[in-house]
Amino acid sequence: MKTLMQMDPPEHTFYRRLLTADFMVRKVEGLRPGIQRLVDDLIDTMLAGPRPADLVEALALPLPSLVICELLGVPYGDRAFFQRVAGELVMDEGDPARAVAASEELDGYLDGLLEEAGDGILGRLAGGGAMTRPEIRTMAQLLLVAGHDTTANMIALGTAALLANPDQLAAVRDGDAALVANTVEELLRYLSITHTEARRVALEDLEVGGQLIRAGEGIVVVKSVANRDPAAFPGPGTLDVRRKARHHVAFGYGVHQCLGQPLARVELQVVYGTLYRRIPTLALAVPLERLDFKDHAVFYGVRELPVTW
Numbered sequence: 001m002k003t004l005m006q007m008d009p010p011e012h013t014f015y016r017r018l019l020t021a022d023f024m025v026r027k028v029e030g031l032r033p034g035i036q037r038l039v040d041d042l043i044d045t046m047l048a049g050p051r052p053a054d055l056v057e058a059l060a061l062p063l064p065s066l067v068i069c070e071l072l073g074v075p076y077g078d079r080a081f082f083q084r085v086a087g088e089l090v091m092d093e094g095d096p097a098r099a100v101a102a103s104e105e106l107d108g109y110l111d112g113l114l115e116e117a118g119d120g121i122l123g124r125l126a127g128g129g130a131m132t133r134p135e136i137r138t139m140a141q142l143l144l145v146a147g148h149d150t151t152a153n154m155i156a157l158g159t160a161a162l163l164a165n166p167d168q169l170a171a172v173r174d175g176d177a178a179l180v181a182n183t184v185e186e187l188l189r190y191l192s193i194t195h196t197e198a199r200r201v202a203l204e205d206l207e208v209g210g211q212l213i214r215a216g217e218g219i220v221v222v223k224s225v226a227n228r229d230p231a232a233f234p235g236p237g238t239l240d241v242r243r244k245a246r247h248h249v250a251f252g253y254g255v256h257q258c259l260g261q262p263l264a265r266v267e268l269q270v271v272y273g274t275l276y277r278r279i280p281t282l283a284l285a286v287p288l289e290r291l292d293f294k295d296h297a298v299f300y301g302v303r304e305l306p307v308t309w
Contacts, residue, residue, distance in 0.1 A: 004139075018128070018130055019143075031067070035266060038063055039274050042058060046059060047309075051309065059155065061083065065079045067148075067267060071120060071263075073119050082145075089145055106144075153193050153302075158268070158272065162276070163284050183272055184265055185244075186239065186241050189248035190239050194250065195224075195298055195299070197220050198252065223249050227249060227250060284306070
């Protein structure tokens with residue numbers, strides 16, 4: 001069954017409108033105090049534990065999982081299950097049958113939740129009558145997987161990038177809320193972690209960079225290339241948290257821009273604005289080149305981020 005990413009208007013418009021209110025900027029800003037408490041609690045727990053700590057397990061993964069579970073109405077106690085199946089779904093190398101099996105397993109889990117759907121987005125969709133149960137399951141898979149895996153990878157990979165650039169880290173640690181928000185945009189541009197590139201078909205002849213693309217031809221639009229375009233971002237290979245980078249396309253462009261981008265921005269702002277202030281001596285516990293990067297995943301990141309302080 002198609003997700004929002006495979007739909008065009010008016011079908012895309014209809015289904016997206018069913019979720020727009022849940023991710024509006026004002027609604028998401030109302031979640032900021034709760035997200036702040038979660039971040040502080042997770043940091044407290046990490047500081048009370050042994051060193052080095054894995055920032056992925058301590059903060060990067062649990063924070064967005066907690067938030068998206070609350071929004072959807074998914075029990076956080078089931079996180080180990082959906083994180084496992086999500087891992088199967090976002091790997092772009094290996095046995096495709098495993099991804100199909102994971103999707104079917106997640107479908108069965110979500111179907112059980114819909115039987116008792118209460119508060120949260122799933123409960124509202126189940127009681128609204130505008131979507132069939134298979135459609136709700138498909139939407140829930142997209143929100144659940146994308147809603148925690150993308151932000152988790154940005155938290156860990158963004159922290160690794162800042163730790164590898166101490167001058168930039170110092171600026172963020174000592175900067176105000178505006179600089180932290182700017183840092184989020186620059187890291188989204190610089191890292192471009194989502195590798196599900198847009199696949200489109202030209203509706204008419206057009207020319208891009210001197211290359212003629214004829215109507216009916218397929219196009220793969222690579223966001224990371226656009227985010228490193230020197231015409232849009234001078235010196236694009238340099239991480240500069242003071243750069244005005246809000247015009248990046250890490251969240252896509254046009255009608256298919258990421259629905260959850262306001263939520264991702266708030267989560268990242270709270271993390272980047274809290275972690276380095278609370279732990280000013282935070283440092284990598286292993287050399288950067290020894291990190292295990294997710295080279296063959298839909299969402300780029302690190303599997304572990306050992307840190308000390």
